[in-house]
Amino acid sequence: MLDRPAIVEPLDDDKIPATFTGNRGLDQEEPLIFEIGRLDATGVDIGAPAPVETRLGALERNAPIGLPGLTEPETMRHYVRLSRKNYSIDAGLYPLGSCTMKHNPRSNEKIARYEGFADIHPLQPQSTAQGALELMQTLADWLMKLTNMQAVALSPKAGAHGELCGMMAIKSAIAAKGEGTTRNVVLIPQSAHGTNPATAALLGFSVRVVPAAPDGTVRAQAVKDALDDDVAAIMLTNPNTCGLFEREIVDIADAIHAAGGYFYCDGANFNAIAGVLRPGDFGIDAMHINLHKTFSTPHGGGGPGAGPVVLSERLAPFAPVPFIRRKGDSLQLVEDAEGAQSFGRLTAFHGQMGMFVRALAYMLAHGGDGVAQASKDAVLAANYVRASLRDVMTQPFGDRICMHEVLFDDGWLRGTGVTTLDFAKAMIDEGYHPMTIYFPLVVHGAMLIEPTESESKASLDLFIATLRDLAQSAKAGDMTRFAQAPRLAPRRRVDEALAARKPVLRWEEKTAAI
């Protein structure tokens, strides 16, 4: 373990100097564009329109919109200042469990901006976009090989959209067997992502909760006990949201299949096993893959993501349009599946091409062995954090091997007056983004840490030393580090209750006074 790297004088709030501007050195306040922009200002010079007789009928706008403009230098400054109020993976370890904040290679950004990818239209003739179709097919091939599955639907726009896609395929398959009216229950473990029950409910399924065993995983027997002729599918995350591998997954697959149902695997955590284990070997029928997690397309402040879905042979016929078919020497995008069993269309065009480019670039850079090494390093890093903190923090299911993320609860904080939230906010003062907190819901005061394979050992060691130091303070009753935290961030704690009670969701003249 490292010692504290540098002792910083304890901060006395009274000593923070008041400033005329409200700025604190590099931490600069920035007004809204509505407060600094002007209706007649613009940062884009556009030539005069040709004089023509308009063809707008009576629908031309006759009142101002109220949109402020800024010149280019003002625009640069506004957004650069805003950007500096954000934490980012490029600036520090970002251990958000279940989110996978790993390194985003800039080569991938460069490639995605090649004119041949960024500047092609989804509806231009397919003969002028064969390279794009080849790219999509290559990505699909990689995904099928990595998962040992028989088909891929590329068009889902994010993980939750992928879940919708997979469950739509399952619902269609059940309807095709004439069981559409009877099989209307989906089994979901308590620890699942909220998107799983929300997806099932959207499609008219009712949710039956499967309990977890004391070790945090689902027993095949518990699934068997919940199975009957009404069950359409099980939605199971593996590795699960507690960071644990579902040991009985093969038996669970056999049980659901024997009962006539399908196995939807939430692939959010595929990054723990990619290149090491193939979900198709577990017996699953469908799984989405979050390209923005496992294959490192940037999270972008909350999207865009991409959620291709791999499908088993049984579900492949129901895949959505469009899909790619080889026809002689060329590739063809099938956009209309008239007469086939496809369940239809999920989105206007062909999916997140910009994300496909980046994900495939990540795969090619790593190679098959590199992808496996990335998974192994992610698992190694999480277990290293676990082994280095297990004597000061408590784990809900005992000290056992985890996958790419390690889950602690707040048992070790009991009686200290410090909550999981306080602990997370104190990490901000130490220069870290907190881990995922209060998820999964089944664990009290959950703290889910996912370090990823992108961290050096030195980075992990400093992170561990910091958490140990904070843990000691908490146990010693040093509330000053927690109750007021964060004190050193661009903002102190934000009043979330006020925001929900009196929603102010847009700027209006009067809100400027707050």
Place this chain on the structure above:
Amino acid sequence: MRYQPLSEADRSAMLATIGVPAIEALYADAPTETLLETPLDLPSGKSELDVERFFSRLAARNLPASHAAFFVGAGAYKHHIPASVDHLIQRSEFLTSYTPYQPEISQGTLQYLFEFQTQVALLTGMDVANASMYDGSTATAEAVLMAHRLTKRRKALLSGGLHPHYAEVVRTVSRLAEDDVETMAPDVRAVEDLISRIDDTLSCVVVQTPDVFGNLRDLTKIAEACHRNGALLIAAFTEAVSLGLLKSPGAMGADIVVGEGQSIGNSLNFGGPYVGLFATRHEFLRQMPGRLAGESVDADGRRSYVLTLSTREQHIRRDKATSNICTNSGLCALAFTIHLTLLGEAGLTRLARVNHANAVLLAKMLAEAPRVEVLNETFFNEFTLRVDGDAAELVENMATRGVLAGVPVSRLFPGAGLDDRLIVASTEVNTDEDRAAFVAALKESL
């Protein structure tokens, strides 16, 4: 491997701390029969140079818009994007951050989302907007589901001018969610009679303007008919730049406005990622899907922004949530809001005028060309042609002459008997030379 900082010595030391002999031991929970005995049949890793070579070869097999006289639209549009937009969205703090769960260190993202929401509300003429959706088509499907929740009815009526892919997305979700949906026949000339079809069994009517054929539609009377029958009017658009010149859907009585924001700040990208816009009236706020940034104060009383009203969302409400959506289209929304800030009202209005003028110029030239007819009475930057012959073949022929002429209606509405129709878009990127090239290639190809 250049992205992996751990050395073999690091790995050994870490394994020793964990107390296992090898990384493979960490996979002990996996069923033995699933452990791979041989490595997967996949290529080895490549250098950055070799990866870039691979993709350069693929990219060279596509014809980019900037290398052609380009007139393709029908849901995605080629516009010039200022260099500062792409620079700013690649700032580490925007590109490599995640959902602003910790507002104290995410004010940058939260403030631009608040500004984005305000801009979208102003543009659409609505009270509130969310922090964006996947794209225009999925936003439309979500709007229909929202209307069902609000009206407690489960039947939607879709205009024949709605982009057919949007209509298909709505139909797919509706069929599998066991809701009803009725779609009008393709309405090339905006003559359908929606009003007589509106009754008190409908939850909503979805109308696009400018529609997929380019026609402008006055929504006022349709809105009145909807409201008389307790139904909601959902207005859709695929070309956000049009809002710089046209009456807003809100001003014409729409209850929910959805659209594609790609054409402001975002590249064509072969169809994605794009950014769905979603706005509605105050009274419907609690049933709106998607993320929302709201204003609040911090412990020192300073104005701050935070994600809010999350009790509508899946991570809290699970199977009772308004939607299963867990993300927005953050970086694309950022590109949209930066570009719109650069434009401002003055720039957007001028950009819209140039788009319209360029389309009018092209329409005039085509009106004088043989064997084609412009079908639209009104349009913004896109209109539909009737050509003597098969439009899909025409487009292929013109492509060999360096002109990407538009979208054949048969690609959007296969089997509808509209094989001789072509949807043509013209934006500020088109020059006199492009228009001349269009007419010349048309004459040679027809």
